[in-house]
Amino acid sequence: MARKDKEQDSENPGRLKQIALTYRMTRRSDRWIGWIISGVGLGTFAVILLIGFLLGHPVYLGILGALVALLTTAIVFGRRAERAAFGQMEGQPGAAAAVLENMRRGVAFTPAVAINRQQDVVHRAVGKYGVVLVGEGNQNRVKGLIAAERRRMNRVVSDVPVHDLIVGDGEGQVPLTKLRSKIMKYPRVLAGGRVTEVNDRLRAMGDLMNNMPVPKGPLPKGMRMPKGNSPRRGR
Numbered sequence: 212m213a214r215k216d217k218e219q220d221s222e223n224p225g226r227l228k229q230i231a232l233t234y235r236m237t238r239r240s241d242r243w244i245g246w247i248i249s250g251v252g253l254g255t256f257a258v259i260l261l262i263g264f265l266l267g268h269p270v271y272l273g274i275l276g277a278l279v280a281l282l283t284t285a286i287v288f289g290r291r292a293e294r295a296a297f298g299q300m301e302g303q304p305g306a307a308a309a310v311l312e313n314m315r316r317g318v319a320f321t322p323a324v325a326i327n328r329q330q331d332v333v334h335r336a337v338g339k340y341g342v343v344l345v346g347e348g349n350q351n352r353v354k355g356l357i358a359a360e361r362r363r364m365n366r367v368v369s370d371v372p373v374h375d376l377i378v379g380d381g382e383g384q385v386p387l388t389k390l391r392s393k394i395m396k397y398p399r400v401l402a403g404g405r406v407t408e409v410n411d412r413l414r415a416m417g418d419l420m421n422n423m424p425v426p427k428g429p430l431p432k433g434m435r436m437p438k439g440n441s442p443r444r445g446r
Contacts, residue, residue: 234288237295244295248288256280294388307347307378310390311336317403319410325356333360337410340397341372350384353377367412372400 237244256276263272308322311334318338325333331348333356344360346353357375364373374397377384385393401409 233292237288237292240295241291244288244291247291248284251287252280252284255283305332305347306387307345307390308332308334310387311345314391314394317406319406321410321414325360327352327356331356333357335360335413336394337406337413338394339399339401339403339406340394341374341400342368342409342413343394343397344373344375345390346375346377350377350379350381363416364413367416368409371409372397 234244241247256273256279259276259279260269260273263269263276266272305322308320311318311320312322314320314336318336321335321337323332324335324344329349329352331346331352333353334345334347336343336345342364344357346357354377357377361373361375374394376390376393378387378390380386
């Protein structure tokens with residue numbers, strides 16, 4: 212029991228520090244965040260407390276108001292912090308991958324399934340809506356990467372819907388802040404078990420790193436084959 216209490220006490224400072232760090236990060240791009248969340252919390256509490264006085268139960272509704280105000284403040288703070296984080300990531304390589312990786316459960320995410328020399332990249336997400344290919348980089352070059360990846364996937368998942376998106380602010384592109392909501396709006400067509408099956412079949416094709424060619428001929432002196440790329444282990 213004492214050990215559990217000590218572990219819980221050690222976790223609390225970490226959580227508080229994380230909240231403080233998130234607040235400072237958010238305040239860099241949203242300088243009114245402190246006033247906004249304070250106004251939301253105090254305003255919610257004041258409204259519910261006023262209703263309590265009108266109904267003759269100020270104590271009960273005051274306690275309820277404090278809880279609701281805390282919850283409302285946390286929701287508003289979370290959304291504005293997320294928006295600020297997206298704003299700071301926008302335009303940077305790998306920003307879409309960070310958004311996809313933090314999507315809720317039920318989504319199987321594989322980064323960089325296709326990439327070219329100009330660092331244009333395509334990521335893959337598999338969920339109940341099917342397969343989504345998300346491109347980052349030059350729109351014209353990314354379209355070619357997505358088309359090639361579609362043809363590659365069609366050999367193993369031709370019966371599964373495939374959607375494609377390109378992240379950006381141009382015409383026909385999806386802003387980073389709306390990427391998650393855009394994906395979640397697609398109709399659900401696959402069951403949970405089917406999602407796992409489709410993702411396993413796609414992974415069986417091999418990702419970008421596994422498909423990289425291995426130089427032929429003897430290895431240079433002193434060079435060892437990486438354990439993860441051993442032909443015998445792969446079989």
